[in-house]
Amino acid sequence: MAERFDAIIIGTGQAGPSLAQRMTQEGMKTAIIERKLFGGTCVNVGCIPTKTLVASARAAYMARRGADFGVTIDGPIGVDMKRVKARKDEVVRQSNQGVTNWLKGMENLTVYEGHGRLEEPNTVRVNGDLLEAERIVLNVGGRAFVPPMPGVDEVDYLTNSSMMEVDTLPEHLVVIGGSYIGLEFAQMYRRFGSRVTVMERGPRLIARDDEDVSDAVREIVETEGVEVRLGADCMGLAKRGGRVAVTASCADGPEEVVGSHVLLAVGRVPNTDDLGLDAAGVETDKRGFIVVDDQLRTNVPGIWAIGDVNGRGAFTHTSYNDYEILAANLFDNDPRRVTDRITCYGLFIDPPLGRVGMTEREVRESGRPALVGKMPMARVGRARERSETQGFMKILVDAETERILGAAILGIGGDEIIHSLLDVMYADAPYTVIQRAVHIHPTVTELIPTLLAGLEPLE
8 A cells, every 4th residue: 555645756866855845844744765875966976076076186286386376395296096085075975964864854754765666647666665646756867878889888987976986096087078077077187197088079179168168178178288189989998908998080189099097978868767757657858858848847747857857957056946946836826937047057177167148159040139248367367366367258248138148257266257147147137237337356257347348249
């Protein structure tokens, strides 16, 4: 006989715990199911551990640059990878335990540890228990995509998850994939001391971004010694003794690169293949993502999909916003929608990239009259003071409405500074609001008004 709940949440990633809290506060008897790690990708193998490693890598990088700032450090700079990993593990442990204790101590919430599968539109089986509810929320996230490339089953390879267990320094790390995850690991391990090669099938890195952004990112990582191979089509893997050979018809290098370790960073897939979606009649798209409407409802009444599994964002911040949208619609009589949010994301290499809204390519394709401003970070006093002048700022504005259409800030503090523009966009205010604002000196953000004062027509 099934145990009856008011709501069942499958998955404890970014959106799940907050939704559980709101549901229980509303007096709903709620169950939440987790098959592996409380907190999901971000807490355990994503944002938190990778940015912790990025911080350690930056410390090593800045130590080596001490002489640039008049700081003398005697002897070579060493990196103890076991201590690096231990630091990362401790930060992750605190976050994981925080989520675990929060959920297990939540009143009116029952926590199940096991793999939950739908058996009917309103029933879920986990371990030997059958649960029933009129509201079911799928928050199962995604995992690294392992492409069906030749030899992939014959070699040892790493993903963003298994990379978290590495506590030694790879002699030569070959990263397959030149997008966000791959580039963060590439720069990080180069700073730790590995030789690093990035192999990308496309003609440039981070293809979703504009060419000037892509070119500048490539320059940043290559300046630090990361080797970049573009046009690496028809890739294959093979054993070479205790090493791994990556073969490809690269446009700008030899056809074979032999490394000590290989990291696959070519995208992610949703965890929908063993969820019982067919039994419940839940629709997915051709990539396996659960199809949802603007309020995160699936095609089956009473079932919602939030977080990475719905393919409507695939970021921690969009996952949390999914929770906010669902809670607002369920409890607050506030009809919030997925399409209310403005695209924003960051690339956490050093210096970081902050991105909001439309790219220049998208603005051009839209055919609307537009203005553009661009400024190299070398013009920014804060960047010169820190001897971190790589990158640039670019802002696109609708020439008729004076609304900001999009922006890219690649440079010191870019991941934080971009929010000053994002907030103006959410306020639906003209760019002149921030252009006329008086900002604190000396900061990076103070140059935003200067940049906006020099807008020119986008040719």
